[in-house]
Amino acid sequence: MQMLKDRIVKDGQVIGTEIVKVDCFLNHQIDVDLVSEIGKEFAARFADLPINKILTIESSGIALACATAMHMGNLPVVFAKKAAPNTMTDGYYYTEVTSFTKKAVYTVIVSKKYLSEQDNILIIDDFLAYGEAAFGLIDLTKQAGAAVCGFGAAVEKAFQGGGDKLRKEGYRVESLSVIASIEDDHITFRE
Amino acid sequence: MQMLKDRIVKDGQVIGTEIVKVDCFLNHQIDVDLVSEIGKEFAARFADLPINKILTIESSGIALACATAMHMGNLPVVFAKKAAPNTMTDGYYYTEVTSFTKKAVYTVIVSKKYLSEQDNILIIDDFLAYGEAAFGLIDLTKQAGAAVCGFGAAVEKAFQGGGDKLRKEGYRVESLSVIASIEDDHITFRE
Numbered sequence: 001m002q003m004l005k006d007r008i009v010k011d012g013q014v015i016g017t018e019i020v021k022v023d024c025f026l027n028h029q030i031d032v033d034l035v036s037e038i039g040k041e042f043a044a045r046f047a048d049l050p051i052n053k054i055l056t057i058e059s060s061g062i063a064l065a066c067a068t069a070m071h072m073g074n075l076p077v078v079f080a081k082k083a084a085p086n087t088m089t090d091g092y093y094y095t096e097v098t099s100f101t102k103k104a105v106y107t108v109i110v111s112k113k114y115l116s117e118q119d120n121i122l123i124i125d126d127f128l129a130y131g132e133a134a135f136g137l138i139d140l141t142k143q144a145g146a147a148v149c150g151f152g153a154a155v156e157k158a159f160q161g162g163g164d165k166l167r168k169e170g171y172r173v174e175s176l177s178v179i180a181s182i183e184d185d186h187i188t189f190r191e
Numbered sequence: 192m193q194m195l196k197d198r199i200v201k202d203g204q205v206i207g208t209e210i211v212k213v214d215c216f217l218n219h220q221i222d223v224d225l226v227s228e229i230g231k232e233f234a235a236r237f238a239d240l241p242i243n244k245i246l247t248i249e250s251s252g253i254a255l256a257c258a259t260a261m262h263m264g265n266l267p268v269v270f271a272k273k274a275a276p277n278t279m280t281d282g283y284y285y286t287e288v289t290s291f292t293k294k295a296v297y298t299v300i301v302s303k304k305y306l307s308e309q310d311n312i313l314i315i316d317d318f319l320a321y322g323e324a325a326f327g328l329i330d331l332t333k334q335a336g337a338a339v340c341g342f343g344a345a346v347e348k349a350f351q352g353g354g355d356k357l358r359k360e361g362y363r364v365e366s367l368s369v370i371a372s373i374e375d376d377h378i379t380f381r382e
Binding site: 023024028029030031032033035036058059062063065066067069070074075076077078079081110111113114 | 214215219220221222223224226227249250253254257258260261265266267268269270272301302304305
């Protein structure tokens with residue numbers, strides 16, 4: 001998605017060789033016009049699938065998931081919540097996710113009321129890096145007996161391998177920008 | 192806003208005399224059609240003010256803030272982030288917020304890059320109860336030298352006093368549903 005790649009180049013803040021911060025338009029300050037365009041793009045890319053619900057994880061995924069849901073005929077959105085490890089989880093599906101960025105393990109929960117075996121889930125998130133959050137959300141979906149139709153990320157950091165790991169396991173992954181490498185403050189996208 | 196009040200009566204889950212959970216359509220599962228209507232209503236109610244930015248707090252405020260921003264000509268949204276108390280806050284405005292529901296104190300931060308003295312801020316949140324989060328967001332706004340134009344809440348629990356405290360201090364408050372009391376599983380709205 002050229003509009004997003006241009007914006008990352010223009011306003012993304014590169015830190016070292018592994019991090020690009022997009023918090024001026026995606027995950028602290030939000031450009032709702034861009035977010036709506038991203039939602040439209042996800043909706044188009046997944047239009048062939050019988051998706052009935054969007055799953056994401058708080059907080060940065062929420063705006064993108066809602067925009068996608070709006071462009072897919074107002075589907076319901078469910079956002080998984082982060083909780084401290086070993087939180088009481090009665091009535092919830094839960095899983096553990098390791099955050100490499102924050103060097104922490106947290107528990108992610110979804111109420112059993114909002115995922116069921118009738119659901120065909122599209123998972124949406126802002127970043128796809130090592131894939132830890134993605135596999136956590138897939139785990140929650142599987143616990144509910146729901147089907148994972150696909151995974152959509154605004155920014156995939158290909159060099160961290162999560163996207164290709166998902167593809168290798170047979171998941172449909174659509175990333176709107178795929179960063180191959182970050183070197184000397186320069187971002188190279190994979191075509 | 193009748194549509195919201197009807198939905199609270201239909202799908203809200205009353206717990207005791209102080210809590211109504213709306214997590215099946217607002218803050219865990221999200222009905223994006225309702226959220227868009229809420230955004231439209233906030234936009235109409237605050238249309239007379241020179242608002243240039245929407246401020247909210249993660250996670251439940253994000254969808255509402257984005258919907259409002261879209262209906263106000265794609266204004267930027269900034270969401271304050273919750274952090275552990277005494278988090279390193281270099282480059283951030285920060286304040287302490289007490290959560291009565293969770294019986295915890297947390298630090299709330301906003302990057303100094305995204306609030307400035309040029310800003311006329313509309314604060315949006317899902318709930319207005321004791322007003323702790325609202326006053327925390329006002330504090331962040333004041334630290335930046337920005338103006339608070341108003342405060343919009345989807346659900347105000349009038350019996351917890353936060354809304355009237357804000358009004359008494361001269362803030363413009365627009366709540367789309369105002370709960371006067373919860374008794375015997377029955378919600379009474381203030382007209």
